[in-house]
Amino acid sequence: MQDSFIDILKPLLPEIIIDYFQLTTYKKEGETLHLYIKEIYSIPKEYRGYKLTSNEFFEEITVQDFPIRGHHVYLHITRGRWVNSYTCKVVFKDWNLVADGTRVTQEFASFLKEINRFQTK
Template identity: 80%
Template sequence: MQDSFIDLLKLLLPEIIVDYFELTSYKKEDETLHLYLKEINSIPKEHRESKLSSKGFFEEITVQDFPIRGHQVYLHITRRRWLNE
């Protein structure tokens, strides 16, 4: 079931979002859909050689995405704060 859910998300969201973020929750209002995404605790490929550690999160940002079936879509994205040790 989880694999089919991820496949569905890949159709709706950019691939990089699905690869590096997890959907933590969503909220549907009248004609608006809010998707809440949090960065996965995985060091990005281009920085794997560095000694990085996750030290909390940046403030949430909100990005308006393309509408889905007449609903406005907002992505609420929370990124990790990576520090070089």
């Protein structure tokens, strides 16, 4: 069932969402569509040589996305994080690095940058 939703969402959502996140559930309430997406839990490339311990996920954040056929769309995003065993600092994917290697619109790259800024506070 997940695959059929992804096929439908591919032309509607930025490619980075399809490639690096998975749709966990969705909810339609009247004219509003809620998409719950969770980052695929893989160690960030820039930290593959480090000893990292899983630190589960950041708290879910909600972001309003572009409307789809007159429906308000909200992305409920959960991102992964790890703890560097040597520095005891939390690390997570740097979406600026990921965006450089993908076909993401500048607008969506800015959106992801804002998420990074929001979650590091």
